[in-house]
Amino acid sequence: MAREFYSRERLAPAPAAFHLLPFKFTRFHGKELLVNEAGEFLFAPPGTVAHLAEERFDMRSGLYQDLKAKHFLYDDSSSPLLDVLAAKIRTKYDHIMGGTKLHIFVVTLRCDHSCEYCQVSRQTESRGEFDMSAATADRALAMMMDSPARDLTLEIQGGEPLVAFDLIQYLIPGAKALASERGKxxxxVVCTNLSRVTDDILLYFRDKGVxxxxxLDGPAFLHNKNRPRPGGDSYEKAIEGIERSRAILGKENVAALMTTTAASLDxxxxxxDEYVRRDFHSIFLRPLSPYGFAVKTRHRTGYEMGRFLDFYKKGLAHILEVNRRGYRLVEVYTQILLTKILTPHSTRHVDMQSPSGQIWNVLVYNYDGDVYASDESRMLAEMHDRTFRLGNVHRDTRRTIFTGDSALRTFEASCNQALVGCSDCAFQTYCAADPVYHHATQGDMYGSRPTSGFCARNMEVIKHLFSLIEENDPDTxxxxxxWIVGEYAFSEVTTCV
Ligand code: SF4
Known part of the structure; x- marks a missing residue:
């Protein structure tokens, strides 16, 4: 006798109705790509969004179950799942919790290099008036320690900070003593071109945990072209300094960053291959920033964003090939975006956050005590644009810095959730707001997305990564x-130039 089974409808009656949760979407290679508030995504057949909007949806279909599991909609059986969604969104915005973590001290503008793209408008080595004083260092350290953040990073840069090594020796013990007193x-981190590094300096760094x-901009012909110095040997100095630093500090405590000039694009x-030859395991394919001296020399160093995107795509393809050959090399921009796309986590990279990392996650203390929203806004000030000057360590407190006009105006333009163009962009959750970039390039902190180089770059790179995800090649x-889990996942990214 044939056994009778209850019908599927009787065992699992269809829910009476469903309700949409917030999400955004875009057409993508003939499909629809849906992304929700927590950054979860789904490739769906064309027409899915229209059917959802018109409530014409087969609630027994696999697609309905996928949409429900990924929090694009809910029904009567969903209530516990909504708590999960709330937890995921909280995790995504983790970067805004806890106060400013990264504190950049510009101890001098003096430098022995004369890079055409220099983002700090350096001064010649003899001009000591561009050094931070001990009194300013004390005030800046006190303001830094007032941050509610438990984990702080003191990043010392310039100019070339090693020309003011005395001040570094003053700053570091003071910072350590205050941090210990406050339980932080x-x-x-010291950002240096290494041309002046000595064993004594490195031994000091090793003792202090620096x-x-x-x-490192590439092979000798490119690095020496991008970063001229007397003698034309900036590459040789950098390589010698890297090897010397690794020998004393340990390989894991020495990082390198590159800047992409017009000369780099080919x-x-x-x-x-230079990064592989020098045994680095991460590289950040960064475009040139439209700040500081780079603005004066843009006819020589600048380029259209489209050319950078070709450079990035060719670079990423080569990096994947290098990995396939067995050498582990991570591209950091890809790593940041994939962390946002494929995991529930946020990243600590201050340039790719919404609300923007400027002020919330980074403060810059210039040699003269002026405080800026980011390193880029300090570079603008060197070009006589003080829009993002938040105050001065001698006259202000952390409270007056955070509640001053400059900070409040910046905060208003800091959330891409509320920016025209971004607010309905499918990639908003993965992308960022950058009031400083848009002020510098468009004269408006809010910016206009159709002509924004920032938007063009992020839109194209995110689409490129989704193409790889869609292809789903197991090896890739x-x-x-x-890159985003395990040994090669990053714990932090510095902003040194
Ligand atoms: S900047 Fe462009 S890619 Fe980024 S969220 Fe805004 S519109 Fe989308």
Whole structure:
């Protein structure tokens, strides 16, 4: 006798109705790509969004279950799941909790290099009036320690900070003593071109637990072109300094960053191979910032964003190939975005956050005590635009800095959730607001997305990454996942130039 089974409808009656949760969408390669507030995404057949909006949806379909599981809608059986969504959204915005963590001290504008794209408008080595005084350092340290953040990073930069090594020796013990008094964890980073580094300096850094971040723009012909110095040997100095620093500090405490000038655009493979040759395991394919001296020299160093995007895509393809050959090399911009796309986590990278990381996550103390919203806004000030000057350590407190006109105006333009163009962009959750960039390039902190280089870059890179995700090549996805979990996942990114 044939056994009778209850019908599927009797065992799991269809819910009476469903309700939409907030999400955004875009057409993508003939499909629809839906992204919700927590950054969860779904590739769906064309017409899905219209059917949802018109409530014409087969609530027994696999697609309905996927949409429900990924929090694009809910029904009567969903209530516990909404708490999960709330927790995911809280995790996504974790970066705004806890106060300003990154504190950049510009101890001098003096430098022995004369890079055409210099973002700090450096001064010649003899001009000591561009050094931070001990009194200013004390006040800046006191303001830094007033941050409610438990984990603080003191990043010392310039100019070339090693020309003011005396001040570094004054700052670091003072910072350590105050951090210990206040129960804070303190990370120390010095951003240096390494041309003046000596074993004595490095031994001091080792004793104090200081990490070093330097610049490496590619092979000798490119680095020496981008970063001229007397003798034309900035590359040789950088390589010698990297090796010397690694020998004393340990390889894991020495990082390098590159800047992409017009001269770099034809050489993505050569730049990446230089990083491999020098045994680095991460590289950040960064575009040139439209600030500081780079503005004066943009006819020589600048380029259209489209050219940078070609450079990035060729570079990423080569980096994946390098990984396939067995050498682990992470591209940091990709890593930041994939962390946002594929995981519930936020990142600590201050340039890719909404609300913007400027002020919330980073403060810059200039040599003269002026406080800025970010390193880029301090570079603008060197070009006589003090829009993002928040105050001065000798006259202000953390409270007056955060409640002053400059900070409040910046905060208003800091959330891409509320910016025209971004507010209905499918990629808003992964992207950022950058009031300083838009003020510098468009004369308006809010900015206009159709002509924004920031938007063009992020839109195209995010689409490129979604193309890789859609292709779902197991080998590529395994590599990309390995960048965001495990040994190669980053714990922090410094902003050194
Ligand atoms: S900047 Fe562009 S890509 Fe980013 S959220 Fe705004 S509109 Fe979207």
């Amino acid at each position: 964890n303190l990370d120390l 990490k070093v971040s330097t610049s 050489y993505p493979v050569e730049i990446i 996805m395994r590599l990309l996942w390995s």
